[in-house]
Every structure is written in structure tokens, then in C-alpha cells.
Amino acid sequence: MANIQQKFISELSEALSSDRKLSSCDREVQNYVDIQKDRLRKKGLVLDYDFPGRGIHPDGIEHGWEARDEHYVAKMWESTNLYKRVLMKGNKTINKKKMNAAVWSCVINYLNGQNMEDEIYVCPNCGNPEKIKALTEGCPYCGTSFKMDELYPKVTAYNIVEDFSKEKKEMIRFYLITAVIVTAILLVGLPLIGAVLGGIAAVIMAMAKMDTEAILGALMVPVGIFGQFLCTAPIIGLLSASGILLIKLLIAGAKSAPLLATFSTHKMFEEELKKYGQDYMQQFFMSQTVAKLKSVIYSEDPTELPFYEGGALPDEFKDIVDVFFRGAMAFKSVEVKNDVAYVSADIYTEVLSEKNGKASEKERIFRVNMRKNISKKNDLSFSISKFMCPSCGTSFNAYKHKRCPACDNVYKMEDADWVIESVN
Ligand SMILES: [Zn+2]
Ligand SMILES: [Zn+2]
Known part of the structure; x- marks a missing residue:
């Protein structure tokens, strides 16, 4: 039987391009997806996702980290997938993206043995x-009745980040392809040059009236080189493959180094939460914040959103049709005044925009300022709906x-959830 992560991945791949409901997700996630869908529809665009399984956890795995409150437990799931995204206007594809990804989702379930009758x-x-x-x-x-297992478990937040790890099969494929290409160049390309040079040398020698033996000797040189390459090419091919892999890893490492540095900044936030006896699940918090940021960006009028208090946003935001979270969030400052935490953080993303039928992709860091009353008990099942x-x-909703x-x-939203004060 498919687990919750597999069900979620399968639904997510159709969520934006069809009317399929995200029944594995709670109402919040459905709302966030709907807001993006509206933006796409208004622009006459179709965004199609596909997430075939690959890598170390193609079928999804439940991690050990969890958070609990009185009635609920939240756990992190992860699966490794191929991320394919196509943006279309009419029948024309205007943007394509493909990469290895890790999909993180936070799954909420009720604690066994709890009396849930009065929960909303x-x-x-x-x-x-x-x-x-x-x-x-x-x-x-509406008269419909539900069983408990139709209500739980549910995905309450998710995010997709690039996955740099390779599984054995992918590694072998990469080695083989690189080795074959390098071998082909060595076996065909270089001897060809050698033969041409040898031939030219032979012609020059013949013109200089040198004896046949010397000419044959000159011709034998490229043959010798060819023989040598025939034996060493596969090894050189493999060596080149390792070299290329190393360079690729170094580039990937350099690219993600500033992102990795952001994780140490989460400490100061965690410390503050701990003082109030609250757990901090990094992936969960980031997913929820990114989901809200996305809604603010996609919304036609963000001031209508219950968790947004900032002003109107720049026109640039109106063309954004997809936001890819790069997996990193850097806390710039955390300040607690009268039990209310004021947090300023940078969220690293890559945005896909469309204007007049032209798509463009660029890296974008959003600065988000938000606040929440952290003295209030943490409610895992809290939902704006x-x-x-x-x-x-x-x-009420x-x-x-x-x-x-x-x-x-x-109502004061900040007593129950994070309120965004500004985005830029
Ligand atoms: Zn109903
Ligand atoms: Zn009331």
C-alpha cells in the first residue's frame, strides 16, 4: 500500500495542472496551492510538475524527528525524486526545469488513545x-460522515529542495557515460589528428626524396599512438569521469556553501523558543514560512490574507508564477519583547516569472519580518481555516x-500563528 508520502507526491504532481484535490494534505496546504493556481489561471499558464522516484528514498521514509502537543504528533517525511517542471502558455512550452530533488513533508497525526471528539x-x-x-x-x-483514518494522517507543510546526493546506479551511469565519451574522443579524435600529421610528414619526406624505410617509420608513429590509446583510453576515461565528478561536486559545494552557513543562524531562534518550552522543527518551520511567503507573493491582494499585515507589494511580484525554495533560511535577528518574538529572516529562493509570454528564472532572496506570541502553547493542528x-x-474560517x-x-492571529509584517 502506498504510504502518505507517495500519495502526497502523486497528488502534488497533478495539483497545479488538473482539478485533482490534494486529499493527503490539510486545508492549509490546499489553500496555498489554490492561490498559486489562481495566479497561473489568470495569466493563462499551465504549470506541470512530475516527480518520478529516484535516489536513496524513492518510496519515501519517515524520519525520527517529531514534535508533540497534547493531542497531535508531527513527523518529518522525506523522499528523493526527479523534479520536472514545465511551464506552458497555450501549447507552447516557455520554460523547463529538471533536477534531482528531495521532497520534505511534515505529517500530522493524532496521538493514539486520545479522545479527539472535541477537536476541530x-x-x-x-x-x-x-x-x-x-x-x-x-x-x-453537508451531511457527509468520515472515519478517523480519513481525517488523519495529513501533510501539513512541505518543501522541495535540490538533492546533490547520487545513488549507486546514478553514479555508475555517470561514470560509464563520461568514460565512453572520453574514450571515444581518445580513440577516434586523437589518432585521426595523428594520422593526418603522420601523413603530412610522410608526404613532406617523400618530397624531400628520403628513403622508403624512413617514410614507413613516420607512418608507423600514429599507428603506435593509436595502439597506445587503445589500451589506455578506458582508464583515462574513468580518470576523467572522477575528475569531472570532483569538479561538479566542488561547484555544487561552492554554490551551497553560503546556504549551509545559514543553518547556524537557526540556533538563536531555537534558544528563544526553548526558554518558552517549545520545540523547534527546522524543516517544519521553514516549510510553513515559505508556504505563507508564497501565498503573499501569488495573492492578487495580499492585504486580504489573515496572516499578512504589510502593504501592497511591488509590481515585480505580480509576474511570479512559481517559487522554488532553495532549502535555506537565514535568521538576521530574533528579538523577544513582552513574550512576542520579532523575527527577521532571509529566505533563499529561485523564482520563475512570466511577462508577455516570456519566462525568466532568477535567484531571489526575500527578507521576511514576522512576529508571534511565543508564550502561548504550541498548537500543532493550528489552521487558519x-x-x-x-x-x-x-x-470559523x-x-x-x-x-x-x-x-x-x-482576533489576534499572532497568539496562534506567525504574522508576516513585511516582505521585500
Ligand atoms: Zn461538510
Ligand atoms: Zn467569537
């Missing part, structure tokens, strides 16, 4: 937030309402 869940059918007890008996809005009003307890529909209270 967004009805997978109609989108209304309801108590799980009501949903298992039949949603009061099932926000619970702290004054009256009513659950905060994507649709700025105030509580029951008591008209203005």
Missing part, C-alpha cells in the same frame, strides 16, 4: 470547521472572515 477539523467535503465528533456522525452542513475565537469559542462571525471580536 475542517470538513474535507464542504470546508466548514466542525468538532470531530460531529464529522464522524455526519457533517451538519479553523480558527477558534478566544472570546466565544466559535470556530479566518480566510473568509476578518472578525469572529459569532461575537464580532477582532
Whole structure:
């Protein structure tokens, strides 16, 4: 049976190019994907993903890291895939990308033995937030009833990063191809030059009326060289393959060195969270932040988003149709005032933009300023689509309402989740 990661990968590959629902994901992830889909649709574009399995974990693997709260456990999954992306306008392909990737996803599940009846869940059918007890008996809005295993586990955040590791099969293929190319050059290219040079030498000697033996000797030189190459070419081929691989690794290393350096900056953030007794799952936090950043970028009017408080964004953002997170986020500053953490961070990405039918790709670092009340208990299952009003307890979809529909209270998002104050 396919595991949650495989199901997710399969759904994700069709999420943007078809109407297939991301049923392995929670409502939040679906919202984020929908916002990007709207941007593409408005621009008359089709973005198609494909993620065939490859590498060390083609079928997905669950890692040991986890975070827990009273009712839920969040775990990280990873799979290694080939990342293929095609951007089309009409029937014309205007951009293509292909590389080895690692797909990280954070999967949330309820803790076994917990009484979940009073927990809120967004009805997978109609989108209304309801108590799980009501949903298992039949949603009061649409009548559908669900079993617990249809509600959990769910992917609650994900990100895709380039994967520089190679598996044995890929390694052997790379060696063979390089060795064959180098051997071919040595066996055909060089002797050909040798033969031509030898021939020219023979002609010159003949013209200089030298004796036949000397001429034959001159002709034998390229034959000798050819013989030598015949024996050594495969070895030289293999040596060249290692050389090329080493250079490629050095280049990849140099490219990712500034990114690797960012990981030490996460320490100061983790320290602050620890003071408040909260866990820090780096991949989870980065995925969630990147998902919000993407929504702000793709949104026609980001000021409508419940977690964004900044102003209108530059026109440049309007042409962005895909954001590829490069796997690194650098904390620039972390400051806690009255239990509210103010974080400033750089997010490393590669953006795909489209303007007048022309696509362009470039590296882009986004500076994000955000804040959250870190004294509040961590709620792993928190979702903007099932926000619970702290004054009256009513659950509602905060994507649709700025105030509580029951008591008209203005909610403070920063008590439950990170609020983005600005992006540039
Ligand atoms: Zn329903
Ligand atoms: Zn209320």
C-alpha cells in the first residue's frame, strides 16, 4: 500500500495542472496551492510538475524527528525524486526545469488513545470547521460522515529542495557515460589528428626524396599512438569521469556553501523558543514560512490574507508564477519583547516569472519580518481555516472572515500563528 508520502507526491504532481484535490494534505496546504493556481489561471499558464522516484528514498521514509502537543504528533517525511517542471502558455512550452530533488513533508497525526471528539477539523467535503465528533456522525452542513483514518494522517507543510546526493546506479551511469565519451574522443579524435600529421610528414619526406624505410617509420608513429590509446583510453576515461565528478561536486559545494552557513543562524531562534518550552522543527518551520511567503507573493491582494499585515507589494511580484525554495533560511535577528518574538529572516529562493509570454528564472532572496506570541502553547493542528475565537469559542474560517462571525471580536492571529509584517 502506498504510504502518505507517495500519495502526497502523486497528488502534488497533478495539483497545479488538473482539478485533482490534494486529499493527503490539510486545508492549509490546499489553500496555498489554490492561490498559486489562481495566479497561473489568470495569466493563462499551465504549470506541470512530475516527480518520478529516484535516489536513496524513492518510496519515501519517515524520519525520527517529531514534535508533540497534547493531542497531535508531527513527523518529518522525506523522499528523493526527479523534479520536472514545465511551464506552458497555450501549447507552447516557455520554460523547463529538471533536477534531482528531495521532497520534505511534515505529517500530522493524532496521538493514539486520545479522545479527539472535541477537536476541530475542517470538513474535507464542504470546508466548514466542525468538532470531530460531529464529522464522524455526519457533517451538519453537508451531511457527509468520515472515519478517523480519513481525517488523519495529513501533510501539513512541505518543501522541495535540490538533492546533490547520487545513488549507486546514478553514479555508475555517470561514470560509464563520461568514460565512453572520453574514450571515444581518445580513440577516434586523437589518432585521426595523428594520422593526418603522420601523413603530412610522410608526404613532406617523400618530397624531400628520403628513403622508403624512413617514410614507413613516420607512418608507423600514429599507428603506435593509436595502439597506445587503445589500451589506455578506458582508464583515462574513468580518470576523467572522477575528475569531472570532483569538479561538479566542488561547484555544487561552492554554490551551497553560503546556504549551509545559514543553518547556524537557526540556533538563536531555537534558544528563544526553548526558554518558552517549545520545540523547534527546522524543516517544519521553514516549510510553513515559505508556504505563507508564497501565498503573499501569488495573492492578487495580499492585504486580504489573515496572516499578512504589510502593504501592497511591488509590481515585480505580480509576474511570479512559481517559487522554488532553495532549502535555506537565514535568521538576521530574533528579538523577544513582552513574550512576542520579532523575527527577521532571509529566505533563499529561485523564482520563475512570466511577462508577455516570456519566462525568466532568477535567484531571489526575500527578507521576511514576522512576529508571534511565543508564550502561548504550541498548537500543532493550528489552521487558519479553523480558527477558534478566544472570546466565544466559535470556530470559523479566518480566510473568509476578518472578525469572529459569532461575537464580532477582532482576533489576534499572532497568539496562534506567525504574522508576516513585511516582505521585500
Ligand atoms: Zn461538510
Ligand atoms: Zn467569537
